[in-house]
Amino acid sequence: MTDRLSNRTLGGLPEAVRVPTYDRDRVRPGIVHLGVGAFHRAHQAVYVDNILADDPSWGIVGASLRRPDTRDALAPQDDLYTVVARDQNGDQCRVIGSMTRVLQADEDRAGLMTALTAADTRIVSLTVTEKGYCHDPATGTLLPDHPDIVHDLANPEAPKSAPGLLVAALAERRRLGRAPFTVLSCDNLPANGSTARGVVIGLAHLMDPPLADWIEAQVAFPATMIDRIVPATTDADRETVAAAIGVTDAWPVVTEPFSQWVIEDRFANGRPRFEDAGVQMVADVAPFEEMKLRMLNGSHSTLAYLGYLAGFETVSAAIGDPALRALVKRLMTDEVTPTLSVSGIDLPGYRDALIARFDNPALKHRTYQIAMDGSQKLPQRLLGTIRDRLAAGASFTCLALGVAGWMRYVTGVDESGARIDVQDPLAPRLRSIHEAVGDDPPALARAYLAVEEVFGTDLAANAEFTSMIERHLSSLYRHGVKATVQSLVA
Numbered sequence: 001m002t003d004r005l006s007n008r009t010l011g012g013l014p015e016a017v018r019v020p021t022y023d024r025d026r027v028r029p030g031i032v033h034l035g036v037g038a039f040h041r042a043h044q045a046v047y048v049d050n051i052l053a054d055d056p057s058w059g060i061v062g063a064s065l066r067r068p069d070t071r072d073a074l075a076p077q078d079d080l081y082t083v084v085a086r087d088q089n090g091d092q093c094r095v096i097g098s099m100t101r102v103l104q105a106d107e108d109r110a111g112l113m114t115a116l117t118a119a120d121t122r123i124v125s126l127t128v129t130e131k132g133y134c135h136d137p138a139t140g141t142l143l144p145d146h147p148d149i150v151h152d153l154a155n156p157e158a159p160k161s162a163p164g165l166l167v168a169a170l171a172e173r174r175r176l177g178r179a180p181f182t183v184l185s186c187d188n189l190p191a192n193g194s195t196a197r198g199v200v201i202g203l204a205h206l207m208d209p210p211l212a213d214w215i216e217a218q219v220a221f222p223a224t225m226i227d228r229i230v231p232a233t234t235d236a237d238r239e240t241v242a243a244a245i246g247v248t249d250a251w252p253v254v255t256e257p258f259s260q261w262v263i264e265d266r267f268a269n270g271r272p273r274f275e276d277a278g279v280q281m282v283a284d285v286a287p288f289e290e291m292k293l294r295m296l297n298g299s300h301s302t303l304a305y306l307g308y309l310a311g312f313e314t315v316s317a318a319i320g321d322p323a324l325r326a327l328v329k330r331l332m333t334d335e336v337t338p339t340l341s342v343s344g345i346d347l348p349g350y351r352d353a354l355i356a357r358f359d360n361p362a363l364k365h366r367t368y369q370i371a372m373d374g375s376q377k378l379p380q381r382l383l384g385t386i387r388d389r390l391a392a393g394a395s396f397t398c399l400a401l402g403v404a405g406w407m408r409y410v411t412g413v414d415e416s417g418a419r420i421d422v423q424d425p426l427a428p429r430l431r432s433i434h435e436a437v438g439d440d441p442p443a444l445a446r447a448y449l450a451v452e453e454v455f456g457t458d459l460a461a462n463a464e465f466t467s468m469i470e471r472h473l474s475s476l477y478r479h480g481v482k483a484t485v486q487s488l489v490a
């Protein structure tokens with residue numbers, strides 16, 4: 001048994017491993033983060049690690065809302081963990097020390113509330129995934145009948161949802177006469193700041209209207225664009241990290257070298273000097289966010305559904321297929337780029353850099369992982385772009401093939417008849433739609449288009465869009481993914 005990564009073993013790590021240069025004993029929490037998954041630990045926590053030498057007052061208390069496994073893995077190692085930046089040139093290991101404590105929300109509600117209401121907590125950041133906002137993905141507004149919201153309305157002192165926790169903490173801060181914290185959404189949602197604001201104020205309205213007014217007047221919800229590709233950690237990653245750092249790390253994160261964070265500079269109660277850590281602080285994040293969601297995530301989801309169905313396990317394998325590569329390149333060049341309003345960015349260069357990132361052969365990013373929660377992702381990744389293209393009378397055939405690929409995937413049966421374990425909050429409904437309609441592509445397309453949480457009401461009513469989806473889905477059934485993509489890009 002090798003030693004475990006910890007404050008004690010930190011000093012003895014190999015030279016090549018970057019470790020915190022600041023005194024961890026001086027770090028005080030200033031941020032509470034909800035959703036301490038791999039993405040947060042490879043992204044925001046790294047930027048904060050860059051800041052702590054100059055200002056130790058911005059340590060992070062992490063909270064998992066669902067599972068205790070991150071807390072259990074990190075507690076014995078003083079909440080230290082390794083971030084591995086990996087590409088074809090090898091691994092760069094860095095130990096991150098910005099996490100001062102990790103809590104599990106259900107098991108330590110009092111501890112979490114204490115952290116959320118502490119005067120020193122000036123920012124509460126979130127990576128709770130799209131579905132964690134308990135909103136209607138098509139409209140962005142709170143779903144009052146979402147099971148977690150129903151629970152939180154009935155049990156306001158023991159909230160389960162992220163909006164419920166934020167409302168409870170803000171209510172308590174108001175009662176204590178404390179300044180509010182800034183709510184910093186770091187999820188891949190369109191206008192993530194105002195989406196977070198909408199669900200928090202929406203829930204507060206249902207619970208306590210004067211509180212809702214206070215939140216509206218006092219709390220800042222800046223928008224952010226976050227970008228770093230972070231596949232789920234595997235046991236093989238744990239072994240590689242142990243070999244590289246000479247001690248055991250129960251939960252390292254493996255990512256790509258690239259990282260980007262753009263934040264709207266609007267905070268209610270102070271902020272770290274993020275700009276010193278490489279963050280772009282801007283007045284308006286929307287053009288960056290739209291560029292990233294439509295170019296990167298739109299391509300990712302398209303590659304995930306079509307790639308998975310065509311038998312490609314990873315993004316690098318899928319983008320290595322000449323036809324899928326041509327499809328994604330055309331999707332970005334011809335269909336997404338004309339809809340973007342970002343200025344001062346070389347978009348062909350951005351596109352080529354994305355394709356090179358997808359190519360990263362050392363990063364095993366599974367198409368199955370990206371395919372998860374498609375009902376929550378499609379609106380901002382593909383459908384918004386399609387709406388813009390429809391309005392402009394312009395083509396959207398590659399984007400529509402991504403949507404048809406999603407439909408084929410969520411039937412839960414692949415091209416060889418094998419079952420797909422579809423992970424999505426709407427999975428049972430999507431599967432039963434297929435069971436009711438059967439393999440009749442035009443009817444199936446129409447039935448899926450009637451799912452309003454995904455498509456709204458406008459797209460199902462648009463003849464041009466529906467007929468394109470029917471055609472694509474028919475081709476996916478009749479000729480298979482490979483031949484369909486091939487004939488589209490030929």
Ligand code: CS2
Pocket residue numbers: 188226227228229230296297300301369370371377
């Ligand atoms: C991916 C994203 O899983 C997914 O849906 O598209 O997590 C993607 O890797 C990140 O947004 C990259 O910044």
